[in-house]
Amino acid sequence: MFQNQLRAFHAVAKSGSFTGAADELSVTQPAISDQIRKLEQAYGTPLFIRHARGVAMTETGRKLFALTEKSAETEQEVLNLLSQSKKLETGQLTIGADAAAHVMPLLKRFSARYPGVSVRLVSGNSASLVERLQAFEIDFAMVGRVPDVPGLVAHRISNDPMMAVVAAHSALAKRKSVTLKELARGPLIMREQGSHTRDLVAGALQKQGLAWTLALEVEGREACFEAVAQGLGAAIVSAGELPHDRRIKALAISDRVEPMSEWLVHLKARTNLRLIQSLVALVSEPR
Numbered sequence: 562m563f564q565n566q567l568r569a570f571h572a573v574a575k576s577g578s579f580t581g582a583a584d585e586l587s588v589t590q591p592a593i594s595d596q597i598r599k600l601e602q603a604y605g606t607p608l609f610i611r612h613a614r615g616v617a618m619t620e621t622g623r624k625l626f627a628l629t630e631k632s633a634e635t636e637q638e639v640l641n642l643l644s645q646s647k648k649l650e651t652g653q654l655t656i657g658a659d660a661a662a663h664v665m666p667l668l669k670r671f672s673a674r675y676p677g678v679s680v681r682l683v684s685g686n687s688a689s690l691v692e693r694l695q696a697f698e699i700d701f702a703m704v705g706r707v708p709d710v711p712g713l714v715a716h717r718i719s720n721d722p723m724m725a726v727v728a729a730h731s732a733l734a735k736r737k738s739v740t741l742k743e744l745a746r747g748p749l750i751m752r753e754q755g756s757h758t759r760d761l762v763a764g765a766l767q768k769q770g771l772a773w774t775l776a777l778e779v780e781g782r783e784a785c786f787e788a789v790a791q792g793l794g795a796a797i798v799s800a801g802e803l804p805h806d807r808r809i810k811a812l813a814i815s816d817r818v819e820p821m822s823e824w825l826v827h828l829k830a831r832t833n834l835r836l837i838q839s840l841v842a843l844v845s846e847p848r
Contacts, residue, residue: 569596570608571629574622578615649839655681657690658703659757660782660802663719663823670843678836684781688755694828700836702826705757705799714832715824716844721801723761723818724811728792738813739795741769748776748794750785758821762797765818 572582573593583590601608608622618626654671658664661682668680683699690702691710707715725744727733733743745766752759766773776794779785782802789796790808799821803811825844831837 566596566600566603567629567632569593570600570622570625571633573597573609573616574618574626574629649675649678649835651677652836653679653681654701654836654840655683655699656701656703657683657685657693657699659685659687659690659705660703660799660823662802664703664825667718667825667840667843670846671840674843675839686753686755686780687757691826694826697828700827700831701840704824704826705821706760707824708826712829713826714829715826716841718823718825718844719801720820720822721799722820723765723797723814724800724803725795725797725814726786726789726803726809726811727795728789729808729810731792731795733795733812734810736812738815741766741771741814741816741818744795744797744814745771745773747774749773750777750779750788750794750796751775752782752785753778753780758798761819761821765797765816769816 569582569586569592572585573579576582576585579590579593579597583593586593597608606621607619608625609616609618656664656668661684664682668682671678672680683693685693687702687704687706687708690699690704691708691713693699694702694713695710703718707713725733725739727739733739749762751762777788779788782798785796785798786804786806786809788794790806797814797818800811801821801823825841827837827841
């Protein structure tokens, strides 16, 4: 009620009449008069001097008008901000990805459609990204498997085969394909614990009863590819994340290895947010 009284006061002060204020606020003149009367009575001070040609503000009224003018400007700024956010003319989208290569095409399309929204990309393995998603530190997580966590919604982005990568100067580089048994003889470069890539590789080797020689455990794909290029061993990675690096060569794997899917995951509780809906909508659009 107090806010309505201040809004009525501001309209009368700005227009210089009760009639003008009523027109501005789309209410009746008696309603405006009642709001002003209640405000003056509540604080025991007159805010207007009534005369035949309209009204004039008292000293207190002029001071109050200066404050309500600032308040009106702030309210308009708030409305403008919310309106821009609704239209996605402003804001920030934060995505965590275990492989930037998978998410870049999607982010390119999003930025082209919503240039006013800034995009922030953070990295990490699947386990750490899900933790950050649950902590509301990021809006989306791009991960290699659907987390067994309640309250999440997942959308598949890609489904790529697994391939072996070896140093370009190695003997295997002369081949087009390789078996898991050959790779297991090693040495193998493996991703860190918590990486979906590591789980897929280890699972494929275990299904064939193959033990492997670990050459190096690394965090992140860049370190993995650099280790391969330096001749420290071979690695098994998703075809969708292969770099353009002449120092390494990709080989098909003859055995059955589960492909690598990438999933865009967000909190179910945030499904109705415009920002969330807009990126999800791009996933299903034809490219």
